Amino acid sequence: MIRFENVHKRYPGGRDALAGVTFSLERGELAFLTGPSGAGKSTVLRLIALIERPTRGTVLVNDQNTARIPRRRIPGFRQRLGVVFQDHKLLYDRSVFDNVALPLVIAGAGRREIEKRVRAALDQVGLLGREASPPITLSTGEQQRVGIARALAPRPDVLIADEPTGNLDPALSAEIMQLFARFNEVGVTLLIATHDLELIEHMPHRRLRLVAGRIESDGAGAH
């Protein structure tokens, strides 16, 4: 589903964020991308979402070589990808409903279809009934869940998340991780970047440990 082949990324200024990263994630898999901050976790996710292009190497998403996706095709590519951001990236001048509906509106879904899917997504993250609220009236954990609902609403095959629990307390963080594990059970492929090893200690899923731009270890977690 996602494959990195000897991927290098050098940012302007000469900093090497990735120095030869190779791994692959199969359909239906859930993997945590761990490592200290600055190890290149965000860069891996940014390459998948086509926010960045690799300096060298190949990134394949959904069997598609991302190097062959021209700029004008990026929107269509991103519509099939769910992305969760550490800082939520919500639109604060719109309601929760409108935030979650945004990718569906972009995709040109009908009004009834949008309502159905937004409710389903909000139900999954436990926020049904908050559709009309402005995001600013929600707690940070709830805002993050709105962001997750938005990523889920178009039912993407792949969901990537960059430090989704970065600003949350341990109880909320665990709840969010359980949420991701549940999505995985229904077949969604997930790649979740997190530096919080304690949080995922008891989860059996695969971990990719990234240190200084290289995969240091790759294997299953506890149990």
Place this chain on the structure above:
Amino acid sequence: MRRYLDLHRQNLVDAVRRLGRQPVATLLTVLVIAIAIALPAGLRVLVNNLASLSGGWQSAADFTVYFKRDVPTERARALSREVAARADVAGVQFIDRAAALEEFRTRSGFGAALDALEGNPLPDTLVVRPASGAAGDVEGVAAALRKLPETDLVQLDTQWVARLRAMLALARRIVDLATALLAIAVAIVVGNTIRLEIQSRSAEIEITKLVGGTDGFIRRPFLYLGVCYGLAGAVLAWALIFGTLAALGPPVRALASLYDSRFALAGLSLRETGVLLAAGAALGWAGAILATARHLRAVEPR
């Protein structure tokens, strides 16, 4: 199709709401646009009014034949009948010198001065209206009449009309140029406003791009905003012109009545109003196109 229209309706409602959220800033921008539109449109109305005023002087193609003073009035009258019979003459008006003197005496107020003169200083005159169309060769008729031994002077009044027409044509050209320049100004004002809007909404644009918003999807709200600015400016421009004409109406009528004229200022016709509004909307759209083409690309997710 319905979804598509829904989306557009939503964009339009959103644009109007955004304008309403900052009423003072919006009003100032719209006022600038309105003045830039009202100026050339108002000048055009003015020139059109002048043209219609000069159009009332079609009779200016008439010319006047002054007979020599030693020609007896009977001879002059006979000649005038001959002239009237010509194919290239539509009609004549004979003014005999005695009647002319009488009229001049009563209307000019120089009665006493005229009494001091010996005899009548005025000649018999003939006002000739050439036939219109192919037969109406003004110069030809005038030349023929000039050759009569009884003719003292043939005065054509067409030259000043030609000059006025030329001046009006020049004025029209100047208005055209001003229209072009101010149209560019309107597009730039809207474009600049949209540029600021893009800057203040960069977070929203970035997020929309991240969840797969196409360039067209992201651009559309800004295009609607541009059209709203242009259209609002045009409506206000129409109101400015309407108000100006309403204010000028009474004094113009008063002035015209002093010249025995029923002339009244004409405003914008329904068609011209339509053109004005369409032009405003189109210029707003063009300004938004310019701004989005230049600045939307710069906002990329980071």
